[in-house]
Amino acid sequence: MAYTYEYPRPALTVDCIIFGLDKKELKVLLIRRGLEPFLGKWALPGGFVNMAEDLESAALRELEEETGVKDVFIEQLFTFGAVKRDPRGRVVSVAYYALVNLDEHPIHASSDAEDAAWFEVGELPELAFDHEKIMDVALKRLRGKVIYQPIGFELLPTKFTLTQLQQLYEIVLGVEINKRNFRTKILKMNILEQVERQQGVAHRPAYLYRFNETKYNEFLEKGFVFEIGGIIKSN
Amino acid sequence: MAYTYEYPRPALTVDCIIFGLDKKELKVLLIRRGLEPFLGKWALPGGFVNMAEDLESAALRELEEETGVKDVFIEQLFTFGAVKRDPRGRVVSVAYYALVNLDEHPIHASSDAEDAAWFEVGELPELAFDHEKIMDVALKRLRGKVIYQPIGFELLPTKFTLTQLQQLYEIVLGVEINKRNFRTKILKMNILEQVERQQGVAHRPAYLYRFNETKYNEFLEKGFVFEIGGIIKSN
C-alpha cells in the first residue's frame, strides 16, 4: 500500500530518553538496533508515529515495544529536525524524557531491538543518529528541572528517608550536598510528612517521610526554587 | 507533482508566537488567514516545513513571508501533535517563540495572510486551530523563562535606564516591583555597565546602562535566578 501527497513530507518519529536511578548512579535506557541503518549500534528507543496516535502515545508505545518499559510519566524534551540527521532522508524526531526508578522497570528487548540495557550516563557507547546530541540536551534539562521541581519523589519508595532523598539529588546533579542544609531546606518547604521510623538497621533508625502532593501543589503556585547552595558537603 | 510513501505521514508545520513589548503592554503578533480552513480568522503566523530547511529556518521564513518580521531570535517552545488538531488531517506543528521590541519590527501582511497585527495579550480575538492553547503554553513559558534568564535585554535600546528595565519585567510578569529592591538586585549581579546619563528630561536625568554580555555568560555558569521577591511595589 502506498500513500501519496501533493507535497513531500518529512517522516516523523519519537525518541525516548529514560533516565533510571540506580543505587548510586544515573543510568539511561538504550537499545541495540536490529535494523538498518546503524544495525547493531546502540540508540535511544523510539520509532515512527502512527497516524491515529498522539505524539506522547507514540513515544510510550515504542518504548514498551522495544524495551518492555511501561507506566512511565514522560515529558516532551525537544524536537530535532536538522535536515540530514538521518541517512534515510528527512526525519524529524520529537524527543521525550523521563526519570524512573530503575528497580521498578524491568526491561525486555523485543521487536526492532536486538537488545536493551541500562548504561551509566557518562559511560555511554557510541550512539546512532544524532542521539548523542539528544542525550546532552536531555541531561541538561533533567538537571535544570530537578532544581525547580521536585521530580524525583517518584523515584523513591512511598516512604523514604531524608538521606535517600539527598542521595537522589546528589546523583542526578552530580554533586555533594551538605546534610544539615539539605534537611533544613527540604523540611522548611513543608511538602514532606513524617510517618514512622526505620527498623532493623545497624545504626540509629531514620524517620521515614511521605511526599505530600497537596502541599506540593500549593507550593508550586508561589514559585519553587530548590537550589541547595551549600552544595559541597562539609559533613 | 506527487510524492508517494510506503506509510502515511503527518504533515509538518511550524508556528511562531512573537511577543512584542509595547510601551506599557505585552502584545503578540497575529495574522488573518487568507486561506481555508479558518479563512478570515486570526491565527499565529506559520506554515509547512520544506524538505531542505531546518525547523527553525522554516519558522523564520514563514514569519517573514506572512508578517514581514525578520532578524528575530526564536526559541523552540513545544511540539503540538494531537490527532485532530487540524481539520485538514493529521498535522503536527512545532511552535517557536520570541520576545522582540515592537518598535523595531514593522509588519507587512503578505502571501497567505490577509492581514497582520499586534494584539494585546489578554485581549486576543478568537483564534484558528488550537492556537489559543499554544498561546497559553507560550505565555507561561515566557514568564517562567524571564525569571531564570535575562532575556528582555534585547528588547531595550542598547543603552537603557534601570526604570525601563524594571518596567520591562513588570509588563512581562504582570506585576509591580519595588524600585529599591529591583535596583539593588540587578546591580549586584554585575551584568550591567553604567555608561552615561540621560539628557533633556524634565526631571533628574537617569544613568544609562549597557548590558555586558561577557559578564552575563560568566553569570549563567553559576546558575542564575532572577526572582524579585519584593514584588508588590511599595515605592
Add this chain to the structure above:
DNA sequence: ACAAAAGTGTTGTTCCTACACCCATGA
C-alpha cells in the same frame, strides 16, 4: 517654587553556609 522621576539609607528579619557535635541501633 514645583512636579516628576531618579536615586539612596537603613532597619528588622529571614535565609544561607559552614562546622561540630550528639544519638540510637545492631553486631
Add this chain to the structure above:
DNA sequence: TCATGGGTGTAGGAACAACACTTTTGT
C-alpha cells in the same frame, strides 16, 4: 563498646523586604 549512619545546635554573614527620604532636572 564500637562502627555506622541519623539527627541537631548554632554563629556569622549575606540577602530580602519594606519604607522613607534626598537629589536633579525642566518648566
